[in-house]
Amino acid sequence: MCPLVDWYAVFFEACKDKSPTGAGVDLFGLSYSISLIAIVAGVVVKKTGKYVITTFVGWVLMIVGAGLLTTLHADSSLSKSVGFQLVVGGGVGIIYVVTLFPILASIPVTQSAPAMALYVFSRNFGYVSTFSLFPLYDRVPMTRNA
Numbered sequence: 517m518c519p520l521v522d523w524y525a526v527f528f529e530a531c532k533d534k535s536p537t538g539a540g541v542d543l544f545g546l547s548y549s550i551s552l553i554a555i556v557a558g559v560v561v562k563k564t565g566k567y568v569i570t571t572f573v574g575w576v577l578m579i580v581g582a583g584l585l586t587t588l589h590a591d592s593s594l595s596k597s598v599g600f601q602l603v604v605g606g607g608v609g610i611i612y613v614v615t616l617f618p619i620l621a622s623i624p625v626t627q628s629a630p631a632m633a634l635y636v637f638s639r640n641f642g643y644v645s646t647f648s649l650f651p652l653y654d655r656v657p658m659t660r661n662a
Contacts, residue, residue: 571611575611
């Protein structure tokens with residue numbers, strides 16, 4: 517999801533003429549929805565004891581939300597883009613939390629710490645690779661359609 521945040525910020529800067537700070541403020545819908553929905557998803561899985569349906573709902577929200585983001589244009593309203601961020605953020609928040617349960621359920625309790633360490637390392641390595649590759653794409657000059 518890091519590429520989504522990177523390119524979405526570029527969308528706000530290039531298409532909406534926002535400053536980097538303004539683009540960051542316009543991304544609050546994504547970041548807050550991820551956090552809040554992650555908490556809700558964790559509570560739902562804890563109460564129900566089932567994570568498969570929640571995982572499915574998370575993937576559906578993420579895919580539908582990413583598809584909705586492709587419909588944004590330079591003249592799209594801010595409320596439309598924030599609404600789409602909430603859909604994507606809901607899916608990401610669910611997937612972020614719910615994928616831990618199958619990992620931990622399939623191993624003995626004594627192996628929980630190494631499994632979590634590998635999981636967190638893999639996720640963070642993916643984030644770092646994304647952030648190190650993004651500047652390569654960012655070097656392409658953007659021209660304005662007047």
